[in-house]
Amino acid sequence: MDTYRYAQSQALFDRAVKVIPCGVPGHMSPAVNIPPSAYPIYAARSEGARFWDVDGNEFIDYMCGYGPMILGYGNPVVDEAAQRQSWEADLTMCASPKMVELAEFLVDMVGSMAWAFFAKNGGDVTNYATMVARSATGRKKMVAIKGGYHGVAPWMQALGHPGVLAEDHAHTLRIPWNDVGAFEQVIAEHPGDVAGFIATPYHVPTFYDSELPEAGYWQKIEALCRKEGIVLILDDIRHGFRLNMQGSHVHYGFTPDLVCYCKALANGYPISALMGTDTMKNEAAKVFYTGSYWYQAMPMAAALACLGELKRLEAPEWLLKQGGNLFGKMETLAAGYGFHLKVTGELSMPNVRLTDDPSGMLHQAWCAECTKRGVFLASHHNWFVSTAHDEEVVARTLEICDEAFQVIKEAAAQGRQAS
Amino acid sequence: MEYQRVKANLNLHAVLRNLETLVACDDKAAELIKSWEVTLQFSVLRGPALYLEFQNGRCRAGEGVHHAPDVRLFFLSARHLNRMMDGKASPIPLKGFTRLSFLTKEFPKLTDRLEYFLKPDEALLADDAFCEINTRLNLGVAAYAVRELATTDSMGRLNAASMPEGTLSIRVLPNGPSVSIVKENGGYAVGKPNPENPMAVMSFRDMGVANDLMNGKCDAFAALAKGDVSMKGKIPMIEAVNLLMDRIPHYLG
Structure with a gap:
């Protein structure tokens, strides 16, 4: 051809x-x-x-x-819900009832999560999750996986890239994927100063093969986090609702403290969510975090429709x-x-x-x-x-x-x- | 401290060694050295060393200490060498006093010629012949600077760590200069031009594109998208090398 x-x-x-x-x-x-x-x-x-x-x-x-x-593009159920909301009210001077509905829907569906907070992009909520973890623990260090992607804030980008300072990475510790020993080591090297561990459900490094978690990996990471008082953050932005409607943590059998969602949430309408366990709710409430368009109701209506369709199908x-x-x-x-x-x-x-x-x-x-x-x-x-x-x-x-x-x-x- | 040390490494191993290329591609430089029969040794106290052999109308650069140089130029520190390269200090001659006149009158003509090509103005770059030599020299500086930054600069080491092993070929099409950068067993080297079976290739459409990019006159992403620059193979090699090249102006800009 x-x-x-x-x-x-x-x-x-x-x-x-x-x-x-x-x-x-x-x-x-x-x-x-x-x-x-x-x-x-x-x-x-x-x-x-x-x-x-x-x-x-x-x-x-x-x-x-x-x-x-x-x-798929132009899904009629999602698009119709979004259009209807757009005609009724989108961005106004008050929050939308759709925000409550969406939070309730997610809390009912996602395993072990007791609340939801909405923003626009994945990076909004991964960044918020680290702030919540630091506020909750009074600690500074975030442990992340080498080659792991969590957005474009300076601490998330690779050191050495234009506009990224060494200081931006002062409290980010990168360890290899599937390496529990490396996590134990950074905890030992920074006693009482590791606030959180953030990773995707499985490793999806750009340019390289994806790597699933080894048997028991997540359970060992969770146990270490519990023992050391470290906040376990699951970045489910890319994987979310592609493995399990209850969350990828249910698919792999562990319970994070915070979970980040975005991509599949609303079939293309701009919205992201941070969800957390009951114990993290007051900690999240303390951290001031907002954005000009985060209260738009149209993407929330789209998310409700999208999640409903994903469940139905x-x-x-x-x-x-x-x-x-x-x-x-x-x-x-x-x-x-x-x-x-x-x-x-x-x-x-x-x-x-x-x-x-x-x-x-x-x-x-x-x-x-x-x-x-x-x-x-x-x-x-x-x-x-x-x-x-x-x-x-x-x-x-x-x-x-x-x-x-x-x-x-x-x-x-x-x-x-x-x- | 690190800044001066890295800069001295770049000055010696990336800039000064480029006299080799200059003599090979510039007729005036070749004319200058055609009767020179001398080996110059540059050594920094507890730092890098480079020698330049001028013989039979050619220049050959070598790293480390030559067994019998005719002239030995010593620098008390990396900063001392860097000040000399900026024209603000003189080396300490330890050997070759009879050649002082050569050092003060003849050799600077060659380094001035190098500076002429490496620090050009817009009018000069409009000339194709000048542009070609400028590109060849910049490519040489870049290749050796990448190797130095990957090993001696703390940020550079971090960037280089993510670079897969293998050979990256950098080519100016259709028949322009080429350099290659090799990572093997964790070490870095400048390899031969146009290597066979490279793991990654970065090509410039022509000399003009290569020159514009090396002189910071165009957007690399846009050039890639338009096909003026192309890359294939192991892209993390190219990404790492580009990050290392981005650090060159921090020291030599």
Whole structure:
């Protein structure tokens, strides 16, 4: 098939670089796609599991807007609830009843959590969680996992990145994932000064394979936190409601003190939540934390509708099963061409890569060839499955993946690399 | 203290050693040294050492102490060397007094030529020939500076720690200069140009793009997005090297 061209995207980008730093800054930057010439830059419309770029090219999206679109684009139940709320009242001079309803819904659903606090982005609530932990314990140090991502505040970004000071990291201690001994060591090195431990349910480092928790890992971390009076914070922003509607901590069998949610909460409407156990409620109340748009009712109505739909559809179970179906077939396809596709992490949001070339260039070429044919695949980030990725979508995905495997195989046979 | 030490390492191993490249790509520099038969040793007390051999119209830089230099220039401290590089201090000659005239009159002509290319103004950069030499020199400074920063700068060591092992090839297309940076067994080295089977490749579309980026005249992310700069392979290698390169102006800016 003819591969896509991106003339309109490029033309827009040429305009953008004149008035916007980087043209498109941050995680949506085309610079993160390899090569950028294989990827669209601007989307015009979206529906279900697909979006169309400004050149009219159609894509099946396995990034789901970097995670939020768990029910697919333009879900009518969610969108209708949001629109209705928007007509009634969105941002006013008072909090919305929807905030109470949403907090009650979450408290009823999420295991062991007794309250909810709402903001906009994931980083809002991971940052708030650390403030609550410090306030509750009177301690300074936060323990996080090397390669773990919790947002873009200076303490969350890697030291050495522009704008990040050594002082920003003075109280952040990074340890390897799945290493209980390392946690014991930092506790011993900072006696009585570790306020909190923050990590995702399983490790999803950019550029590397995902790593599930080893048996007993979370239980040992929890036991250490209880023994040492350390606040256990689960960053469930990316994984939340993709493994278990009661929370990923229920999936892995442990109880955090604080849990952060965002991406799948409202199917694309801007809202995040910090939830906590009863013992943390008064501590959270002490920490002043707010933002101009955090009381918007529309995303709260959307979240209620989204969570209701996810429950009704038993979405985590469906996503895990559909992921197993899709990625199992994809592995078989790859094997048919003599390639090895490695799928790590849980199947509702796995990391997928070809392991036949240690540099990763072959995998980058395959993702690019898929994208140029209509399946948007990022080469260095976990992918996401939504409930809109139905059998028709899976079948079309596999057709395109098959063609892309052919292309990279032929290129390799000719001693060159595709894309 | 660390600042002066790191800067001295960069001055010796990234900037001064670039005389080797200058002589190889600039006719005027080659003309200057064509009759030189001398080995200069630069040594900092409890610090870095570099020697420059001028022979048969070529310049070769070597790290450490030469077994029989003709001239030995000694610096009491890293700061002393850095002040010399800024034109504010003189070295202490320990050997080669008969060559004092060479040191005060001839050698500075070559270092002035290096400075001419490394600290250009806009008008000079508009000239293609100048631009090419400036790019080649900047690429050399960057490659050796990355190695030094990865080992001697505390922030640089942190950035470099996340860099996977292997070879990063940096190329100016279509047939421009190339350098490579190698991380092996936790150590860092500058490798040969255009290595085979690198783990990562960063390419500049042409000399003009490379020059603009190295002189801070364009947005690297936008250049990547537009395909003026491309990268493939192990991206964390490129990310780490870019962070290290970002620190160069902190010392040499």
